[in-house]
Amino acid sequence: MPDFLARVEVRLKPTVNDPQGNTVAQALGSLGFDEVDSVRVGKLIEVKLSADSERAARDQATEMGKQLLANPVIEQFNVQIEAV
Amino acid sequence: MPDFLARVEVRLKPTVNDPQGNTVAQALGSLGFDEVDSVRVGKLIEVKLSADSERAARDQATEMGKQLLANPVIEQFNVQIEAV
Numbered sequence: 001m002p003d004f005l006a007r008v009e010v011r012l013k014p015t016v017n018d019p020q021g022n023t024v025a026q027a028l029g030s031l032g033f034d035e036v037d038s039v040r041v042g043k044l045i046e047v048k049l050s051a052d053s054e055r056a057a058r059d060q061a062t063e064m065g066k067q068l069l070a071n072p073v074i075e076q077f078n079v080q081i082e083a084v
Numbered sequence: 085m086p087d088f089l090a091r092v093e094v095r096l097k098p099t100v101n102d103p104q105g106n107t108v109a110q111a112l113g114s115l116g117f118d119e120v121d122s123v124r125v126g127k128l129i130e131v132k133l134s135a136d137s138e139r140a141a142r143d144q145a146t147e148m149g150k151q152l153l154a155n156p157v158i159e160q161f162n163v164q165i166e167a168v
Contacts, residue, residue, distance in 0.1 A: 001119070003121070009128055010128075011128070011130075021129075024129065024152070024153070025131075027152055028131070028148055028152060031148075031151055031152060033133075033144065033147075033148060035085070035133045035134045035135060035144060036131060036132070036133050037087065037132040037133055037134065038131075038132045039129065039130065039131050039132070040129075040130045041127060041128070041129050041130075042127070042128040042129075042130070043125060043126070043127065043128060044093055044094075044095070044125070044126040044127060044128040045105075045108065045123065045124075045125050045126075046095075046123065046124045046125075046126070047109075047112070047120060047122075047123050048120070048121040048122045048123070049117075049119045049120050049121055050119045050121065051119060060117065060119060063117075064112055064115075064117060067115055068108070068111055068112060068115060069108070
């Protein structure tokens with residue numbers, strides 16, 4: 001089976017407070033980056049997997065996001081697939 | 085000044101061991117995702133900032149990556165800019 005790289009981007013939902021992002025924003029301000037408005041910190045999970053087709057790889061990665069990679073209460077995710 | 089969104093992707097260098105990614109890979113295997121070869125976990129840092137131009141926004145975000153967002157000993161990063 002061909003190999004694919006699934007990039008799963010996991011972000012906090014826009015309505016959820018992001019203390020880590022706020023801390024980074026403050027730190028950037030302290031370093032002199034005055035133009036920073038806000039910062040959000042998410043996860044970038046790259047899964048190398050085998051699948052019959054790009055479609056199958058996308059379905060697998062979406063299922064992984066639902067079951068494990070993202071917390072549906074506070075997070076949302078999207079999947080990008082590339083052949084490798 | 086126009087607003088930009090800088091997406092800074094921070095990844096462990098390929099030669100650096102990723103225990104978090106390995107744990108995710110094992111967990112996916114336990115859930116029945118037998119097609120998973122390997123997993124790497126990185127950070128996706130989205131910085132909203134003001135800048136005179138896309139080029140200026142990119143330069144700012146690159147400097148942020150160097151100074152704060154990535155640990156150059158074990159991590160590498162790239163920057164994507166979009167106008168918002």
